[in-house]
């Protein structure tokens with residue numbers, strides 16, 4: 530049985546010749562096409578899809594890497610600043626020689642070395658409200674991995690306005706959470722947090738948890754964009770690595786949500 | 793009756809002082825459970841108002857604004873202090 534999920538942006542149109550997988554691409558994705566993973570049609574949907582990941586630190590880095598290696602056709606990353614030493618306890622897209630260099634440029638160059646079949650675009654800053662909305666209209670999915678709720682809520686609002694799925698990936702210490710939003714159908718991030726929780730600039734983080742949550746976000750993205758498997762729509766998944774505990778919550782929409790209440 | 797308590801997210805330090813289980817009167821409400829938990833928190837480190845609340849997987853709001861339901865024996869009260877690290 531081919532499990533097709535109900536992602537709102539999956540194209541109903543038959544793929545064009547350029548959307549078909551070449552023999553080289555079929556060889557590249559050989560281990561992820563088959564029973565229990567993707568169908569050829571699902572892999573072709575990934576090829577036609579695009580995703581914005583912002584930012585690409587300890588979580589967004591692994592998320593962008595897994596989407597690129599998995600064959601999402603167009604991967605857009607956004608991250609400002611230059612690589613600093615403390616990044617390297619969790620940054621998988623950079624290494625010692627990259628210290629002091631612009632993050633977006635270095636990380637996008639690395640991603641391109643990982644999959645020549647994927648188009649990688651880099652934005653060297655954090656998008657403001659207008660740019661976030663503009664970007665949301667040009668992609669099929671947003672994965673939010675910034676360090677503040679203000680940015681997360683901005684990206685959530687952009688995704689809801691554009692009508693595209695939104696994945697919020699967040700962590701603290703050895704714990705992380707994932708929220709998967711289908712605008713108008715499930716709770717959005719603002720349904721959970723009508724007021725942004727306080728900002729904590731220097732949050733603690735162990736690289737193993739940020740890579741775990743980033744990879745889980747990428748897997749949700751791959752399911753959504755391929756149309757296969759069952760995304761965690763409307764769920765909050767918490768993985769508390771410190772306590773060794775997984776919790777899953779069915780999120781409720783708020784009728785008076787400023788962001789999605791009118792959908 | 794007894795309910796299970798799970799604290800996660802930014803509230804890891806609270807989890808270390810909270811009981812895993814809480815004994816309440818039969819048909820106690822979520823509000824009563826939260827009041828009972830309050831005594832376990834140091835005065836200077838209460839749960840944040842934005843902390844998410846769920847009972848047995850059902851999302852009920854935040855500490856500052858939630859739907860108070862009647863609890864049942866064996867319910868799991870989950871408190872998730874929001875995390876935003878990237």
Ligand SMILES: [Zn+2]
Pocket residue numbers: 716717718719720721783786787788789790
């Ligand atoms: Zn909402």
